Amino acid sequence: MGVDGVRVGVDFGTSSTAAVLAGPGAQPRPLLFDGSPLLPSAVFADADGGLLTGRDALHSARTQPERFEPAPKRCVDHGTVLLGDRAVPVVELIAAVLRRVAAEADQVAGEPVRQAVLTHPASWGPVRRQTLHAAATAVFAEPALVTEPVAAASYFLTVAGRRLPVGSTAMVYDLGAGTFDATVVRRDADGFEVLATDGLDDVGGLDIDAALVASLGEVYRARDETAWSRLLQPSTAADRRASRTFWDDVRVGKELLSRAPTALLHVPIVDDEALLGREQLERLAGPILDRTVDVAARVLEAAGRAPGELAGLFLVGGASRMPLVGTLLHRRLGVPPVLVDQPELVVASGSVHAPRSARTELPPPPGVSTAATSDPLPKPGHASSPAPTDAPESAGVSAPEYANAVPPQAADPAPSGSADPAPPEPADVAPSQPVAPSQPPDVSVMEPVDALPLEPVDALPLDAVAAVPPAAEPALEQEPPPEEVRAVPSTGQDSVPRRQLFFAVGVVAVLALLGYSVWSIVPGDRGTADRSDGPTPTATPSVSTTPVAPAPPEPIVLKMPAAAEAHSVVLSTDGTRVAAVGEYTIRTYTVPDLRPVGKQLTVGKETYRVPSSQSTVYREDFEAAAFSADGRLLATNDGGIFGYVQVWDVASGKRLRRLSDAWWASCLAFSPRNDQFIACAGPDESVRFWNVSGWSRRGRVSSDDPAAIRHVAFSPDGRLLATDGGKGRTLLWDARSLKRLAVLGASTVPSGMVPIADPGIPVAFSPDGRTLATGGIDGTVRLWNVATRKQTAVLGTHGSGVLDVAFAKDGTLASADAGTVRLWDVAARRQVGAMPSNQSLTNPSVQLSFTPDSRTLSVCVGDTIWRWDVAAVRTHATAES
Numbered sequence: 001m002g003v004d005g006v007r008v009g010v011d012f013g014t015s016s017t018a019a020v021l022a023g024p025g026a027q028p029r030p031l032l033f034d035g036s037p038l039l040p041s042a043v044f045a046d047a048d049g050g051l052l053t054g055r056d057a058l059h060s061a062r063t064q065p066e067r068f069e070p071a072p073k074r075c076v077d078h079g080t081v082l083l084g085d086r087a088v089p090v091v092e093l094i095a096a097v098l099r100r101v102a103a104e105a106d107q108v109a110g111e112p113v114r115q116a117v118l119t120h121p122a123s124w125g126p127v128r129r130q131t132l133h134a135a136a137t138a139v140f141a142e143p144a145l146v147t148e149p150v151a152a153a154s155y156f157l158t159v160a161g162r163r164l165p166v167g168s169t170a171m172v173y174d175l176g177a178g179t180f181d182a183t184v185v186r187r188d189a190d191g192f193e194v195l196a197t198d199g200l201d202d203v204g205g206l207d208i209d210a211a212l213v214a215s216l217g218e219v220y221r222a223r224d225e226t227a228w229s230r231l232l233q234p235s236t237a238a239d240r241r242a243s244r245t246f247w248d249d250v251r252v253g254k255e256l257l258s259r260a261p262t263a264l265l266h267v268p269i270v271d272d273e274a275l276l277g278r279e280q281l282e283r284l285a286g287p288i289l290d291r292t293v294d295v296a297a298r299v300l301e302a303a304g305r306a307p308g309e310l311a312g313l314f315l316v317g318g319a320s321r322m323p324l325v326g327t328l329l330h331r332r333l334g335v336p337p338v339l340v341d342q343p344e345l346v347v348a349s350g351s352v353h354a355p356r357s358a359r360t361e362l363p364p365p366p367g368v369s370t371a372a373t374s375d376p377l378p379k380p381g382h383a384s385s386p387a388p389t390d391a392p393e394s395a396g397v398s399a400p401e402y403a404n405a406v407p408p409q410a411a412d413p414a415p416s417g418s419a420d421p422a423p424p425e426p427a428d429v430a431p432s433q434p435v436a437p438s439q440p441p442d443v444s445v446m447e448p449v450d451a452l453p454l455e456p457v458d459a460l461p462l463d464a465v466a467a468v469p470p471a472a473e474p475a476l477e478q479e480p481p482p483e484e485v486r487a488v489p490s491t492g493q494d495s496v497p498r499r500q501l502f503f504a505v506g507v508v509a510v511l512a513l514l515g516y517s518v519w520s521i522v523p524g525d526r527g528t529a530d531r532s533d534g535p536t537p538t539a540t541p542s543v544s545t546t547p548v549a550p551a552p553p554e555p556i557v558l559k560m561p562a563a564a565e566a567h568s569v570v571l572s573t574d575g576t577r578v579a580a581v582g583e584y585t586i587r588t589y590t591v592p593d594l595r596p597v598g599k600q601l602t603v604g605k606e607t608y609r610v611p612s613s614q615s616t617v618y619r620e621d622f623e624a625a626a627f628s629a630d631g632r633l634l635a636t637n638d639g640g641i642f643g644y645v646q647v648w649d650v651a652s653g654k655r656l657r658r659l660s661d662a663w664w665a666s667c668l669a670f671s672p673r674n675d676q677f678i679a680c681a682g683p684d685e686s687v688r689f690w691n692v693s694g695w696s697r698r699g700r701v702s703s704d705d706p707a708a709i710r711h712v713a714f715s716p717d718g719r720l721l722a723t724d725g726g727k728g729r730t731l732l733w734d735a736r737s738l739k740r741l742a743v744l745g746a747s748t749v750p751s752g753m754v755p756i757a758d759p760g761i762p763v764a765f766s767p768d769g770r771t772l773a774t775g776g777i778d779g780t781v782r783l784w785n786v787a788t789r790k791q792t793a794v795l796g797t798h799g800s801g802v803l804d805v806a807f808a809k810d811g812t813l814a815s816a817d818a819g820t821v822r823l824w825d826v827a828a829r830r831q832v833g834a835m836p837s838n839q840s841l842t843n844p845s846v847q848l849s850f851t852p853d854s855r856t857l858s859v860c861v862g863d864t865i866w867r868w869d870v871a872a873v874r875t876h877a878t879a880e881s
Contacts, residue, residue, distance in 0.1 A: 007115035008105040008140075009351030011148070012097065012132070014073045015177035015206070016318075017041050018348040019101045021108055028352065029595065030345055031104045037345055038318075039100060042070045043093045045083035051096040062240050069093060071178060076128050094135035102139050116140040117351040117359070122147040122183050122197040146354045148174060148347050149183035150192045152316045155350025156338065157187070161557050168311035169195065169303065173296055173337070174347075175325065176317040178204040182296040184303035187311075191355040196303035198295050203288055205319030209250050211284040212276065220270050227269045242268040257281045258322055259853065282324045293328045300333070307333040318344035336553065336872040341592075553872035555835070558592055558865040566863040572627040575851045575858060577650075578865065579634055583621045586636065588650055592867065599653025603638060626668035628677075628692075635677060637665035645679045647695070657695045659688075666708045671718040676735065678721070680709040687712060687723060689738065699738050703731060710760035715769045720786070722772055724761035730774050732789065742789040747776030764805045764813075771826065773813055775802025781815045783826065795824050796831055806848035806857075812870065814848045814857055821848070821859055823873060833873035835859075 006023030008031070016038040022028035033039040034055050044057035045067045052060055061068035067084040069075065072093035080087045098116075105113040118136050120129060129145055136143035149172040156162040156170070164170060164187045174181045181199035185192040213232070221228045234240040246268055253263040257278045265274045300307065313335045315325060326337045340346060558578075560566040564587045566580035577597065580587045586601040603622055625636045633656070634648045645659040645668065659679065667680040670692070677690045681700075687709055689698035703709055705726025713722045718735060725731040728746035733739065747761070762775040765786070772784040779798035784791055798817035805815045812832075813824040823833035835857075847860040850870075857873075859866040 006109050006113050007117060007352055008101065008113050009151070009348045010098065010101055010116055010118045011151070011345075011348035011351065012073060012094065012118060012120075013041055013176055013344075014071050014179055014204070015041060016344070017097055017101065018345050019105065020345070020348045020352060021105050021113070022352040023109075028349075029108075029593075030348070031101065031108060033100065033104060037342070039097070040070075041072060041097055042068065043072055043083075043088075043096050044068050045086050045088060047084075049086075051088070051092065053097050053100045058244075062244065063237050065240065072097065074178070076131050091131060091135045091138070094132065095138045098135060098139040114141040116143045117151075117354070118143060118145055119148045119151045119347050119351050120145055121179075121181055121199070122149050122194050123181070123199060144356075144359045146351055146359050147183075147194065148172075148181065148316075149185055149194060149197065151347045151350035151354050152314060153185045153187070153192045153350070154354040155346045156312060156314050158353040159349060162312050162314075162338070163554060164311050169305050169309060170312040170314060171296065171300060171310055172314050172316055173292070173320060173325075173329065174199075174316040175292060175319040176204050176344075177206050177319065180204060180292045180295070180317075182292070182299045184299055184305060195305075196299045198299045198302070200291060200295060203291055205251070205254075205317075207288050208281075208285045208319065208322075209247065209254060211288065212250050212254060212281065213247075215280065215284055216265075216267065216274055219274075220267060220272070224270055231267070231269045239269065254281060255321070281322075285322065285324055286328075289322075289325055289328055292325075293332050296329065297332060307335050310335050313337045314346075315339040316343050316346045330875070336869070336875055338869075553835070553869055553876055555859075555866040555868045556592070558594060558867065560589070560863040561594060563587070564589075564863070568624065569847075569860050569863060569865060570625045570627065571847065571849045571858060571860060571865070572631040573629050574631065575849060575856075577627070577631055578860075579625045579627065580863065581622050581625050581636075586622055586625060586634070586648075588634070591865070598650045601634070601636070601648050601653055601655075624665070624668060626670065628670040629672050629674045633670070633674075633692075635668045635670070635679070637668060637679070647677070659690065659695070666710045667712055669712050669714065671714045671735070672716055673718045676714075676718065678712060680712060680723075685709060685726070687721070689735075701731075701733050701738050701740065705729075705758075708758075708760070711762045713763040713765055713772075715765045715786070716767060717769060720765075720769070722763040722765065722774075724763065726758055726760075728761060728777055730761050730763060730772070730784075732772075732786075744772075744774065744784055744789065745791060747774070747780055747782065748778040759801060759803070762802060762804045764807050766807050766813075766826070767809050767811060773805045773807065773815075773826075775805045775815055777801045779817060781805065781813070781822075781824065793829050795826075795829060796822075798822070803846045804848045806850060808850035808854035808857075808870070809852060810854040812850070812854060814850070816846055816848055816859065821857070821868070823857075823870065823877075831877075833870070833877040835868050835873055 006021065009020045009022065011018045017040075018038055019031045020028060021031055030037040039054045040058055042053065042057040042061070044052040044060040044064075046052055046060065057068065061070075064084065067086075069081055069083060069088075072081075072090065075081050075090050075093065078090055080089050081093060082088075098118075102113065102116075116136060116139070118132060120132055124132075133143060133145060136145075152172045152174065153164070153170055157164045162170075166187055166189055169184055169186045172181075172183045172185065174183070179199060179201055180203045181197065183197040184195045186195050187193075217228060217232070230239045231243055231246055234243040246266075249265050253265045253276050256263040257276060261278050263276045265276055266272075267274050300310075310333075313329060313333065315321075315329075315337050319325075320343050321339060326339060329335070329337050560569060560578075560580040564580035565582040565585070566587075567583065568581045570579045570581065571591070572578070576591055578589050578591050578594075580589060584603045587596060588598045588601075589595060590597055601622075621638060622636055623638065625634055627634055627650075632650055634650050635645065636648065637645045645665050646655055647657040647659070648655050665679045665681060669678050670676070671678075675692055676698070677692050678687050679690075680687050685705060685708060686700045686702040688700045690696065691698055701721075701723075703723070703725040709723050709725075711724045714720070714735065715722075720741070721733040721735045723731045723733065725743065728749040730744040731740060732742040732744065734741055749758075759777060761777070764773045765771070766773070770786055771792070772786050774782045774784065775798075776782065779800055779802060781795040781798070781802060782791055783793040783795065795813070795815075798815065799819065800817045803816050803818065805813065807813055811826055813826050815822050815824065819836065821835045822831055823835075824830070825832045847858075849858045849860070850856070851858070855870055857868045857870055859868070
């Protein structure tokens with residue numbers, strides 16, 4: 001008996017497959033395959049007649065590559081594939097991958113999972129959908145299909161919380177390992193409608209890998225041609241292992257260059273270390289990515305939409321995480337793209353949220369004529385037409401090798417005996433211009449599902465990317481022959497009666513003539529692109545050159561689950577965890593997916609009686625918390641006059657220490673090195689110190705004002721401590737000797753303000769420890785030289801008192817008042833962005849925090865985290881100015 005209501009969403013990809021398990025009463029989550037959310041789609045036929053999948057297939061292929069198929073999805077039209085001496089039906093290859101998914105889903109669910117939602121390209125026609133559905137039927141009792149762009153759009157609407165009102169349109173830019181697709185969808189009352197779609201079967205992350213290899217070949221082929229040939233065309237088991245390792249390292253190096261300016265790559269056999277630079281990667285990837293941007297612009301034009309009309313431009317697929325992708329799209333379309341941390345999981349995650357009305361109509365069963373729904377002509381750049389290539393053949397990777405880039409997970413030659421050593425991704429629906437596939441609605445209604453965990457939006461460093469040279473002009477592509485007359489093995493359902501074929505061709509020709517007549521008569525800015533054969537060497541799609549101001553950036557909103565009953569939240573130092581502080585419990589979740597981790601912390605059942613009264617009982621409750629620098633410990637303070645400061649182990653939920661003399665605390669903090677802990681004792685205006693090792697008390701420091709100390713900050717090296725000192729002043733302390741070093745000048749404070757109403761001065765050290773930023777009650781943001789104790793700048797004025805300040809690792813400063821969060825370029829002494837808080841911020845609930853990569857700013861208030869894309873905020877501010 002299967003699990004009722006549980007279903008698995010599967011994104012069966014060219015190089016890898018992702019799957020997400022969802023259902024009532026359980027937190028939806030990605031399935032893991034050998035510890036990774038991505039399962040290699042590869043299949044290996046062993047000598048006993050079995051089919052190995054995933055990493056097992058990759059491992060076995062090192063010694064017997066002729067039994068190996070790295071990309072079954074590219075063989076969807078082939079009927080059978082020869083693996084060694086065995087002809088394996090494509091349906092069996094796909095089913096083998098899906099069985100691995102089902103096995104993991106069953107194990108997690110505890111029982112067989114009957115329902116599955118599989119995604120496919122929007123351009124796939126009935127024949128290919130039938131192949132995928134047949135494979136799914138062999139594994140799951142209740143399979144369904146949905147297009148990849150609709151699944152992606154559903155993810156950004158339901159999971160990522162993007163605002164997509166009914167009637168709005170969005171673009172899904174899907175760049176995977178082996179293929180690329182761009183689709184414009186419109187949201188309607190029942191889900192999403194595909195307005196236009198197009199793609200490239202010979203462009204993906206593997207092609208960028210191949211371009212890097214080709215560039216390295218220019219150096220190493222001249223140095224040792226024999227060694228380089230062994231690496232690219234291995235013939236022995238040892239060389240194949242070296243080749244596979246090399247391609248893996250190239251892929252890893254490429255991904256590293258998205259985060260770092262350089263990457264070191266070991267070149268085996270040649271036995272050398274190659275230094276790769278980001279500028280080199282962008283120079284090689286630029287012409288490849290330019291082709292995808294051209295397609296995206298053409299699809300947008302075909303959908304009849306201007307860039308400014310898009311409610312969202314969503315990046316999907318693992319290769320889309322390259323910063324250059326967002327840069328080129330933003331330059332071309334004027335729309336800031338949205339990228340999540342794991343774009344390769346978006347389609348699988350969104351598939352379980354797509355409504356039933358968006359599911360693809362199931363193809364007819366085998367044996368039923370498909371004449372009425374036969375697949376249209378293939379798109380330009382299909383296997384039958386020569387695809388342009390940007391890889392220099394002289395560099396060591398020939399054009400055919402480059403077009404089908406030796407996969408990093410399968411650098412070995414394709415299986416011998418295969419009809420096509422590395423056939424490009426097939427595409428059923430592929431006319432010469434973007435098309436809107438017609439899909440009859442499904443009147444059934446999808447049962448509600450729990451929202452999948454939220455995922456973060458990475459900022460795209462649009463200004464930090466080197467200039468990209470113009471793309472090389474592509475060769476003129478030839479029109480491929482009709483799909484029906486291609487020489488591919490028949491499955492018994494692709495044949496169409498000749499009379500019906502001629503009739504269909506005649507209808508298409510008449511419609512084309514009518515369309516051309518209308519096109520030539522109706523005025524308008526149509527550009528010069530040839531719409532029958534795609535872009536030519538001298539024509540580009542029409543894209544408005546009028547600058548389009550980007551829409552104001554919207555935050556991703558993470559609201560704590562209702563079960564947390566949180567009144568406040570606290571982020572860990574690295575931003576990967578959040579403590580949801582409730583009245584009597586604290587629950588810890590991962591960020592941004594809000595998956596519970598560790599044990600729930602419970603305040604306990606202790607009761608207290610006031611000595612003068614035998615009837616009054618006080619019960620402690622949680623008021624605030626602070627993570628240690630490594631995220632393993634959590635310090636809390638309890639409410640009430642008999643509350644405690646306590647220290648907990650996050651993973652086990654075990655209370656490690658009760659620091660009973662704190663009474664009540666207005667702030668808590670660990671030092672950056674995790675060697676010190678401090679608690680601000682409210683009633684006596686002091687900060688108390690403990691050694692974390694052994695929890696011995698070190699002493700205290702006190703202000704001269706009766707106002708409670710509400711804000712503290714350690715310097716990055718942990719040697720200095722800054723605190724507010726009452727009446728608009730800031731105090732600087734030696735954290736080792738506990739001596740006061742300085743009193744920094746006061747900001748203006750309201751006359752007659754009583755100490756209990758003093759909100760304190762928020763403080764933050766710069767990443768290098770040389771600058772201290774303070775926020776004033778009068779709305780000023782001031783900068784101080786830590787060494788000289790002198791004020792160096794006043795960065796404008798907020799409309800009200802500054803509630804918090806925070807530095808990013810790259811030196812950007814954020815400050816918040818009750819209504820606005822501002823970004824500052826400290827070096828230039830100017831504001832570079834502003835964001836409405838969308839919620840009234842109050843002291844001391846607000847907390848500002850940057851992610852370690854400086855790309856995302858989090859604003860914590862109440863039970864909610866607002867996450868802002870820093871680059872998008874900067875870009876919008878620049879456009880408005």
